[in-house]
Structures are given as structure tokens and as C-alpha cells.
Amino acid sequence: MTYCVGLLVDRGLVFMSDTRTNAGIDNISTVLKLKTWEVPGERFICLLSAGNLATTQSTISLLEERLVAPSEREPAILKQPSMFQTARLVGETLREVIQCSTGPQAQSPDPMFSGSFILGGQIKGSRPRLFNIYAEGNFVEAGDDNPFFQIGEHKYGRPIIIRTYDRTMSLEDCAKLLLVSFDSTLKSNLSVGLPLDLQFYETDSLRAGFRHRFTKDDPYYRQISGGWSDALKRAFDDLPAFDPSTAEGVPLSAKGIPRPVMLEDASVV
Amino acid sequence: MTYCVGLLVDRGLVFMSDTRTNAGIDNISTVLKLKTWEVPGERFICLLSAGNLATTQSTISLLEERLVAPSEREPAILKQPSMFQTARLVGETLREVIQCSTGPQAQSPDPMFSGSFILGGQIKGSRPRLFNIYAEGNFVEAGDDNPFFQIGEHKYGRPIIIRTYDRTMSLEDCAKLLLVSFDSTLKSNLSVGLPLDLQFYETDSLRAGFRHRFTKDDPYYRQISGGWSDALKRAFDDLPAFDPSTAEGVPLSAKGIPRPVMLEDASVV
Known part of the structure; x- marks a missing residue:
């Protein structure tokens, strides 16, 4: 399992990921799940990955191979005109890797090879954007109503983000919030582990x-x-x-809910 | 889904359950998942249920039919000599119901018909005990190291219990703690819903x-x-x-972790 969060605030983007990977509970190691690319002054891209490590690593390698071999027909992750197109490229590459692992005859992708990404960043001339990319290759974008994404083991750390998130937060406060959220998850689930990687992106810094x-x-x-x-x-x-003694409302039994079975009831029959 | 918690503290037992049941997201209703039996002065039993409603209701009905027909060979839930035997009876009945739904030929029970229980209570002459009963019919008991059980949608509400639980708490403080835990779950998951049922049991009150x-x-x-x-x-x-500015430790790139790909790197090839 994994836990990764991407937060969108007015001042930028904040990403955090754990680093635990496991193949069975007795085979645990540390891996980087927070990957960044930048062209200073032009664009910054951050990718958080969850799911089958072979799948997500292959996807990232394909994105990079395409990057370093611009003569290939496939587009490169740093060559996209927009973050939307970048998300589409990541999604298509992810789906391709999963289909390849599952086998061409398969009707639907094997969940064993599944993976997902949080993609965030900014390209000059546009605002910072944040996407949640699914194994099927499609994706959703963060907005005012859903300003953060979590992938992996998201449940333990969700309540504190829901209650504390505010779009006017500083990046430093976001880091504090995410540390609390990750710490709650670490305390509850062995499949999420230290160390934790943090990445800031300041709006328009590129x-x-x-x-x-x-x-x-x-x-x-x-x-x-x-x-x-x-x-x-x-x-x-x-x-x-x-x-x-001051709790309002009547006892359950008076509300049509069966009252506890008493010995008298039991002994009637 | 469902969320139920049973807490064991020095002063007794506290149980809470939600009441939402659903067959698909467009078919939701309210159901009682907190069932109690008592023989005042002799025993008190509380059962919280999660999973397939047909399975858990059948199990409870069987436990009750056996209760009201003491002439049958099967033992009755109020006739067990100990809480351990009560847990065994509930577990056996649950397994029987699931096997019956799955069909006698099946190698393993169909997860669709699965269910689980938290059982707590006290029988005169013994201390209060709390059990987590699995679909397979076996069960584990709460102790000093694991003084509470959750069934159903347990992840959202777990961190607050882990951080706040103390065995010397009053039953009233347990109720407050469980309300916070349930509220966090309600805010995060549609399949857990109000109203919430609360049941206290005071040690040795029977x-x-x-x-x-x-x-x-x-x-x-x-x-x-x-x-x-x-x-x-x-x-x-x-x-x-x-x-x-005061964060200790060196930047990631100096620790053998790949630093972000720069345009210079990309353009070398």
C-alpha cells in the first residue's frame, strides 16, 4: 500500500508521499514515489504514484524515455502544451502499461497490475493544476470543491484534511497538515511507512x-x-x-425499536 | 457498509453503531445494528453487527428462536455458562447461516453473504468481556493491548480512538470519544449514516x-x-x-535520490 496526497491552495501545490513498498508483509523496502520534472521558468511537474510498483515505475520510465528521445513519435512529458495534455499523456501511458501486463486478450485490466497517479504542476501562461489519474487512463481535476487528492491508504488521514484544509493556507501550514494526516495513517497501518517526502510548488514560480x-x-x-x-x-x-441525565430524546424502546429481551419475555414461551 | 465500535474500559463496556443499510447506493434505509439481551442480576449481552444484513439478521433470529424454544437441542444465547461460550454460539450460528446461503457444495463461504459481530457483556461471577467474531465463526477477545474492536468502515474513525483511549475513562467520556470517531466517519463516507445508537454497560451491574x-x-x-x-x-x-529554513537534513538529491530532471539533462540526449 501507499499514501500520497496532493493539495491545491491559492499559494501553490503541496505534495507528500510515503516511501514504503511491499510484496507481501515480509518483503518491505523503501522506494521514491514522488517524482518531479522542471524546465525552470517554463514548467514544473510532480507525479505521485500508488499501486503496483512495476506498473508505476514502467509508466514513469516510458514517460522519461520518451522525454529523452524526442525523435520518437510519442509525445514527451515536458513537451505538452498544457497540464491537461500532460495528464492525458500520463493516463494513456499508464493504461498502456497495465494492458501490456494484463495481456492483449484480456477483456478488462487485471487489478493486480493496477496503479494510479496524482499529477500536479504549472506551465507558463496557465494556472497551477492538480489531477487524479486512474488505472483506466482517465482523470479528474481538483477545483474549489475538491481541492485535494489522496491515493493509496487514504481513509485514516482524510478526516483531519477535511476539517482543517483552507485554500488560503500557507505552504508551510499545508506541510504541517499533511504531516498530521500521514502520522495518523502511519500509526494505524503498517503498509504506509517512513520516511516521508515533501515537495512545495509556489504559484507562478515555474x-x-x-x-x-x-x-x-x-x-x-x-x-x-x-x-x-x-x-x-x-x-x-x-x-x-x-x-x-440531560440527553434529550426518549429511550430507544419507546420509539418502536425493540427493547432488550428480558428474562420474562424469554420465559413466556 | 456499517460502522460499529465496542470499547472495554475499567468501568464497563460502551457500544456504538450507525444505522445505515444499503443495497446499492440508491437503496438506503435505517436498521438497528445494536441488539441487547439481559437477565437482570445475572447477565447482560450486547451484539453489534456488520456485513450482509440478511446474514446478520438471520443469525440473530436463530439465536432468539433458540432462546424462546428452550426445548430444542441447540443452546440458547441466554443459557451459556460464560461469555466465551456465548461468543462460540454466536460464531457457530453465523458460520452456519453463511454456509447455508453459500450452498453446501461451496468450498469456501461466498464473501457476498459475509458478516461479523462485536459481542460484549458480563455473566455473574465473571468479568465483562468483549469479542470480535468473524465470518468463519472464530473470534478474538479484547485485552489490555487491544481494548476495543471496530467492524465495518473502521479506518476514518480509528486514529482518534488510538490517540485518546484510556482504560480509566468514564463511560460518558467513551461516549464522547465514540461520537467524535463516528462523526469523522460520517463526514467521510456516505455508507455510514445517522442516527447512532449508544449502549452503556457498567461493570458488575448485570x-x-x-x-x-x-x-x-x-x-x-x-x-x-x-x-x-x-x-x-x-x-x-x-x-x-x-x-x-530550519528543516534539518540535506536536500533529497544529495542523498542518492535522483534530483529533479532539469532541461539540461533532458537536452543532453
Whole structure:
């Protein structure tokens, strides 16, 4: 499994990925899932990958081989006129790799070879854009109503993003938010693992922003991981206490819901 | 889908379940998933169910039919000498129902008919016990290291329980914790829905404790749901800010991780 998030805010894009890959629970290693390309002053592209590692690595290699051999007929990832066309290229390449693994006769792609990507970036003359690319090769774009994408093991870390995300956040606050989200996931699921890779992209900078790898010994990661448990406990304590004696509403049994079976009921028959 | 939690604390047991059931996303209704039995002064039993509704309802009906017809050979849920035997009875009945739906020839049970239970309660002379019962009919018991069970859509609501649970909590604080956990799940997943059913069991009381149904208009539920978003934001703001300029560690590219592809690299070939 994997956990990757791409966030779109007014000030730019923030990407984070874990680095754990596993083939069975007893075969674990570390792999880079956050890949970037840039043409300074012209474009910046970041790709986060989840799913079958052979599939996503092949897709990226194909995108790069096409990049370094511009004489080939296939388009190169740095040669697309727009982020939309870039997403289409990534999606088509991904679908091609999955179909190739599944075999040409197969009616539908084998889920074993499946993969997906989050693609974000900016090309000069256009705004920063963020896409979620599916195994089928199609994709959706982030907007005001869905300003972030998660791929992989997304459930544990979703509630905190939903409750805290704000499009006016700074990139630094996004990094803090994503660390909390990843830490919640790390604490719940063995298939997501440290270190974590972070990538900033500042709107209109047209070059890769700050990049950092958080290891388990990273002082800031340790502050957040420990501090969040304490902060959550304080937040929890601050909520009003539940008082059964003042709880409104009638007992369940008076609402047409069967009341608990009593011995008397049981012994009637 | 479903979300149910059973918590074991020193002072007793706390159970919560949602009430949404669906056959496809366009066929949703409300159903009781929290079932209790008691023999005041002798035993209290609570059963939370997840999975195929036909399977879990059949299982409960069988447990009850056996209860009301004590002359049958099969044992009754209120007649077991221990909570362990009760768990075994529930597990066996569940497996029987699934096998019956799957068909006698099948090598393994059809996952479509699968179901699972959380069983908790106390029988006089023994301590309160909590079990997680699987579709295969086997089960595990809660202990100091795993003091709670979740079934159904458990991921969204797990981090807050992991970070906040404490075995010395009051039952009221458990209710507050579970409301937060359920609210996080409700906000993330359509297949879990209000109202929420709550059941307390106080250690050695040997009778059903406080029971309440939280609807969307329940004043306390609204306080928690709104208050938790604010409390989380405050907790988040209280965490130290991320400052890239002081982030320790060297840039990724110096650690043997490929640095971003630059135009110069691309244009070499």
C-alpha cells in the first residue's frame, strides 16, 4: 500500500508521499514515489504514484524515455502544451502499461497490475493544476470543491484534511497538515511507512520549490507526532462532556425499536 | 457498509453503531445494528453487527428462536455458562447461516453473504468481556493491548480512538470519544449514516445501562460535531509551524535520490 496526497491552495501545490513498498508483509523496502520534472521558468511537474510498483515505475520510465528521445513519435512529458495534455499523456501511458501486463486478450485490466497517479504542476501562461489519474487512463481535476487528492491508504488521514484544509493556507501550514494526516495513517497501518517526502510548488514560480525528506529522527516530524497526540487530547477534553441525565430524546424502546429481551419475555414461551 | 465500535474500559463496556443499510447506493434505509439481551442480576449481552444484513439478521433470529424454544437441542444465547461460550454460539450460528446461503457444495463461504459481530457483556461471577467474531465463526477477545474492536468502515474513525483511549475513562467520556470517531466517519463516507445508537454497560451491574439514539438534531451530537472541527483547528494551530529554513537534513538529491530532471539533462540526449 501507499499514501500520497496532493493539495491545491491559492499559494501553490503541496505534495507528500510515503516511501514504503511491499510484496507481501515480509518483503518491505523503501522506494521514491514522488517524482518531479522542471524546465525552470517554463514548467514544473510532480507525479505521485500508488499501486503496483512495476506498473508505476514502467509508466514513469516510458514517460522519461520518451522525454529523452524526442525523435520518437510519442509525445514527451515536458513537451505538452498544457497540464491537461500532460495528464492525458500520463493516463494513456499508464493504461498502456497495465494492458501490456494484463495481456492483449484480456477483456478488462487485471487489478493486480493496477496503479494510479496524482499529477500536479504549472506551465507558463496557465494556472497551477492538480489531477487524479486512474488505472483506466482517465482523470479528474481538483477545483474549489475538491481541492485535494489522496491515493493509496487514504481513509485514516482524510478526516483531519477535511476539517482543517483552507485554500488560503500557507505552504508551510499545508506541510504541517499533511504531516498530521500521514502520522495518523502511519500509526494505524503498517503498509504506509517512513520516511516521508515533501515537495512545495509556489504559484507562478515555474520551478521546483522546497523539498524535504522526513525520517523518523526528523526533529519537526517528532514534534508533530508527539505534539498532535497531546493536542488532540486537549481538544477532546475541551469538548463538552456527555451527560446521560440531560440527553434529550426518549429511550430507544419507546420509539418502536425493540427493547432488550428480558428474562420474562424469554420465559413466556 | 456499517460502522460499529465496542470499547472495554475499567468501568464497563460502551457500544456504538450507525444505522445505515444499503443495497446499492440508491437503496438506503435505517436498521438497528445494536441488539441487547439481559437477565437482570445475572447477565447482560450486547451484539453489534456488520456485513450482509440478511446474514446478520438471520443469525440473530436463530439465536432468539433458540432462546424462546428452550426445548430444542441447540443452546440458547441466554443459557451459556460464560461469555466465551456465548461468543462460540454466536460464531457457530453465523458460520452456519453463511454456509447455508453459500450452498453446501461451496468450498469456501461466498464473501457476498459475509458478516461479523462485536459481542460484549458480563455473566455473574465473571468479568465483562468483549469479542470480535468473524465470518468463519472464530473470534478474538479484547485485552489490555487491544481494548476495543471496530467492524465495518473502521479506518476514518480509528486514529482518534488510538490517540485518546484510556482504560480509566468514564463511560460518558467513551461516549464522547465514540461520537467524535463516528462523526469523522460520517463526514467521510456516505455508507455510514445517522442516527447512532449508544449502549452503556457498567461493570458488575448485570443489567443494561443507559441507552440513547443520537439523531441529526440531537443537541449533544450537534455540539460535538461542530465543536470538534473548531477544537481540531485550534489543536492544529497550537502545533509548532513548519519552517523550511530550519528543516534539518540535506536536500533529497544529495542523498542518492535522483534530483529533479532539469532541461539540461533532458537536452543532453
